[in-house]
Amino acid sequence: AQSVAQPEDQVNVAEGNPLTVKCTYSVSGNPYLFWYVQYPNRGLQFLLKYITGDNLVKGSYGFEAEFNKSQTSFHLKKPSALVSDSALYFCAVRIPPGGSYIPTFGRGTSLIVHP
């Protein structure tokens, strides 16, 4: 079975400071990893994904994430937070074709960026 943990329900950061939203996963095999963002009263939007290759992946809106296989983590980062980054962030995992194609989502982390 595959699972995703987002250990923080909420992350608070001041505008201009770096931000990190944590995600750890558990799968059998090599994972496909994703981050999605949900703004208020909207559906989820794709931010970035890791399939293979470089462990540091860059995505939309200046976000990036680092895949760490030994720590089974895929933390979302941004060097300088904006108030407009305030939203709900979801990490998701699935295993490659041949296994379950159904993505498993974490419970979400609310990011609040203070002016």
Place this chain on the structure above:
Amino acid sequence: NAGVTQTPKFRVLKTGQSMTLLCAQDMNHEYMYWYRQDPGMGLRLIHYSVGEGTTAKGEVPDGYNVSRLKKQNFLLGLESAAPSQTSVYFCASHSGANVLTFGAGSRLTVL
């Protein structure tokens, strides 16, 4: 650029009433999903479909039924609504690219 469209966006039901949520995608995606989102619970998978004419149960299927008669449409039905089904429902779809495209959500209140 329609993507995934959910109707209706809002609905209020009385306990015991029935209704159907419609999800339509115009991206020729094979896989479609229905999730519910509740505070502190994240996204929970209700039912999913891997192609036209196929459906399967997810994590929380009780009280819901689905149909995928056409590839572009995935219907979620509540036969006898209960207050516990008050939630925001999201439809999503994807193809082999693995990235899900989500609808804007349908907010359902059961009184």
